[in-house]
Amino acid sequence: MVKMNQFMEYSIFLLWCFLFINPSASAQIGIMGALNEEIKLLKDEMKLMKETKIAGRVFYSGKLEGKEIVLVEAGMGKVNAAITSQLLITKFKVEKIIFTGIAGGVSPDLGIGDLVIATKVAQHDYGSIGPQGFSPFRPGTLPEGKVNIESVYFKTDEKLLNIAMTVSRGITFDKLPEGTIVSEEVRIPKIVSGIIVTGDQFIVSKTKRKWLLETFNAMATEMEGGAVAQVCEINNVPFLLIRSISDLADEDAEINFEKFVNYAAKNSVLLVKKILSKI
Numbered sequence: 001m002v003k004m005n006q007f008m009e010y011s012i013f014l015l016w017c018f019l020f021i022n023p024s025a026s027a028q029i030g031i032m033g034a035l036n037e038e039i040k041l042l043k044d045e046m047k048l049m050k051e052t053k054i055a056g057r058v059f060y061s062g063k064l065e066g067k068e069i070v071l072v073e074a075g076m077g078k079v080n081a082a083i084t085s086q087l088l089i090t091k092f093k094v095e096k097i098i099f100t101g102i103a104g105g106v107s108p109d110l111g112i113g114d115l116v117i118a119t120k121v122a123q124h125d126y127g128s129i130g131p132q133g134f135s136p137f138r139p140g141t142l143p144e145g146k147v148n149i150e151s152v153y154f155k156t157d158e159k160l161l162n163i164a165m166t167v168s169r170g171i172t173f174d175k176l177p178e179g180t181i182v183s184e185e186v187r188i189p190k191i192v193s194g195i196i197v198t199g200d201q202f203i204v205s206k207t208k209r210k211w212l213l214e215t216f217n218a219m220a221t222e223m224e225g226g227a228v229a230q231v232c233e234i235n236n237v238p239f240l241l242i243r244s245i246s247d248l249a250d251e252d253a254e255i256n257f258e259k260f261v262n263y264a265a266k267n268s269v270l271l272v273k274k275i276l277s278k279i
């Protein structure tokens with residue numbers, strides 16, 4: 001009888017270990033950023049339970065805002081984003097993915113630190129080049145004939161988007177840092193929803209920025225979201241993309257990126273934490 005009780009206790013202990021230590025045992029939320037600056041605040045605040053290294057990246061499993069999360073720095077660009085999101089889905093069985101980070105502002109209404117929650121995402125560098133120039137196409141399709149621009153977008157998850165918009169009211173942001181390129185030092189960051197475009201290009205050109213606005217009606221441009229959106233759609237995993245503006249994708253973009261990367265990354269993290277607390 002004593003032996004039987006001991007056996008039961010041991011079995012319960014093993015089950016407990018499996019549930020809490022095995023990264024794929026429970027429903028988890030994947031959180032990705034491209035750069036260390038974009039994820040470090042979340043890593044500092046999460047209750048870290050396990051680190052798993054796969055394909056040169058470290059997946060941090062643990063808890064944040066009461067939710068099981070797997071946090072990872074994907075690296076820059078669409079290939080890194082695709083590898084990492086597929087690993088989150090296949091190896092860690094995440095039930096949804098939230099991407100947090102910074103972007104170049106495209107909409108003239110946006111300034112440093114403002115937040116864009118993506119309604120849809122397009123890969124602005126996928127398409128065909130002919131005598132008339134570049135025509136975007138839906139990633140994964142043959143770029144020929146006339147494109148219907150609506151077909152190039154991947155949608156983000158409506159439910160997550162609604163939660164994000166609802167919780168976005170009432171976040172307290174830091175003051176804009178010194179040397180800001182907008183005049184109002186006490187400006188409260190705007191939070192809007194709209195189109196984000198992705199490409200393997202850091203945009204440092206007013207001309208390209210104008211093209212992104214006119215072609216895609218984009219609000220912001222970055223280098224990963226469209227790839228994660230494609231991976232999530234194929235795997236039927238809900239996806240949310242949040243970006244805060246670090247520069248205006250113009251000729252000063254590199255200087256402004258350096259100055260504002262931390263401020264912008266923090267604004268995005270503040271929203272992600274609020275979302276986590278509500279889902």
Ligand code: ADE
Nearest residue numbers: 103104202203221222249
């Ligand atoms: N991420 C932040 N700023 C960017 C820019 N100007 N172009 C592309 N990705 C960015």
